[in-house]
Amino acid sequence: MSDPSSPTPETEPAGEAVQQQARCGLVAIVGRPNVGKSTLLNALVGQKVSITSRKAQTTRHRITGIRTVDDAQFVFVDTPGFQTKHGTALNRTLNRTVQGVLADVDVILFIVEAGRFGLDDAKVLALMQTEAMKHKPVILVANKLDQVHRRAELAPWLQGMQQRHSFAEFVPLSARKDDDVKRLLAIVRPYLPEQPWFYDEEALTDRSxxxxxxxxxxxxxxxxxxxxxxxxxxxxxxxxxxxxxxxxxxxxxxxxxxxxxxxxxxxxxxxxxxxxxxxxxxxxxxxxxxxxxxxxxxxxxxxxxxxxxxxxxxxx
CATH class of the missing domain: 3.30.300.20 (K homology (KH) domain)
Known part of the structure; x- marks a missing residue:
């Protein structure tokens, strides 16, 4: 579900069918390490294009996954989890990748675990609150919903999240459930610019x-x-x-x-x-x-x- 208090993106007029213009845009998937970004990317694309592991810092490169549905082409960019614990050259490189991706995209999916928000999550959110980023739509995706046993407890948590940032939408889901993934695609679609597709309809990734x-x-x-x-x-x-x-x-x-x-x-x-x-x-x-x-x-x-x-x- 989307947050009812959020501004509703433009919708197609009711009545007789109208010809829809093609939409295409870059969608960043960001969050702290091990929050389920790569699993969600694979689910959104419909095939594995990013590796998954229980070990943190698994994703190290900008992985692009492509999904074309009807008139809309989603170009998803999975990023490394933003690193806050180790100052190695590797982690500095990973963080530069995250920041570079955010500057280029049309919409951001900020992934957190449903009902949880820690210091590492806050550091990632801070990247989206700079002057350069404040006009980009950020969709809060509360992943791992299947692990929340008392859904009523999410209401006060969501209220606290809305106070942290003006999210365009709120989407609770489990990346492992196909219906949830389809619902997320439908919510993201209106935020894609009206423009020709970047890739062929059958493309799944730009990686070799x-x-x-x-x-x-x-x-x-x-x-x-x-x-x-x-x-x-x-x-x-x-x-x-x-x-x-x-x-x-x-x-x-x-x-x-x-x-x-x-x-x-x-x-x-x-x-x-x-x-x-x-x-x-x-x-x-x-x-x-x-x-x-x-x-x-x-x-x-x-x-x-x-x-x-x-x-x-x-x-x-």
């Missing part, structure tokens, strides 16, 4: 298969190592070749210490083998092609605080 390969391998890395492995680990694609319906991919997992290398490889190489198998299986589905995947693990101490190495690894 090479990039998606590195992201999926990194997802399996974090999912299968749990909390053992620090988030300062990454994946670099060394080789990506297309041979008809075959993709030959060689990738290196970069870690900071020898002990981390052992965690990734596992007993007799079993964990690394499982990371490769699960990544290959999902890549074959995503690319609709046969995938031959080779994985290596290398130690690069201090890479997350080395500006030159960050650029080499693809962090802008």
């Amino acid at each position: 298969e090479r990039f998606l390969a590195s992201e999926l391998i990194r997802e399996k890395l974090f999912r299968l190592t749990g909390d053992e492995l620090p988030y300062t680990s990454t994946v670099v694609i060394d080789e990506f070749k297309e041979e008809g319906n075959l993709r030959r991919i060689a990738a290196t997992i970069i870690v900071e210490r020898d002990a981390h290398k052992g965690m990734v490889i596992g007993d007799k190489g079993e964990r690394l083998k499982r990371i490769g198998t699960e990544a290959r299986t999902e890549l074959e589905k995503l690319m609709d092609a046969k995938v031959f995947l080779e994985l290596w693990v290398k130690v690069r101490s201090g890479w997350a605080d080395d500006e030159e190495r960050l650029r080499t690894y693809g962090y802008e």
Whole structure:
């Protein structure tokens, strides 16, 4: 539902049908780490384009997902969770990405957990309250509604949120429920500018298969190592070749210490083998092609605080 006290966006006139002009716009998805941004992006697009993990700081790049519904094309931009706890060069780069995205978009989806609002959420909200941002519509999306057991408790929480910022809309939902996602799309649509589409109707993302390969391998890395492995680990694609319906991919997992290398490889190489198998299986589905995947693990101490190495690894 949208907040009834919020200004209602323009609607099409009632009566006989009118020809609708195409709409297209950039929609940022922002919030603190681990609030469900990537899960929501994948649900909005209708297919996985951003990796998900219980580990914070999973998303590190500006991921664009595209969804075209009738006359409207939504170009969603998933951002890294805004970092407040560690001052590494990596986190400074991630925060610059968030701020750069906000400057470019037409509407912002500010994701929080339904019924919760902490200091990290407040720091993200502050980015949208600068002089340059104050005219951009911000939609408050209260995610993980399925985890709220007493819905009546949301009313005072919402009242407090409205006092923090003049949100254009309030949308409680669960990113895992298709009806909720469709409702969010309908609410966002009137905020898209009337202009031609940026992409073909069938497009799902502007990212290359090479990039998606590195992201999926990194997802399996974090999912299968749990909390053992620090988030300062990454994946670099060394080789990506297309041979008809075959993709030959060689990738290196970069870690900071020898002990981390052992965690990734596992007993007799079993964990690394499982990371490769699960990544290959999902890549074959995503690319609709046969995938031959080779994985290596290398130690690069201090890479997350080395500006030159960050650029080499693809962090802008």
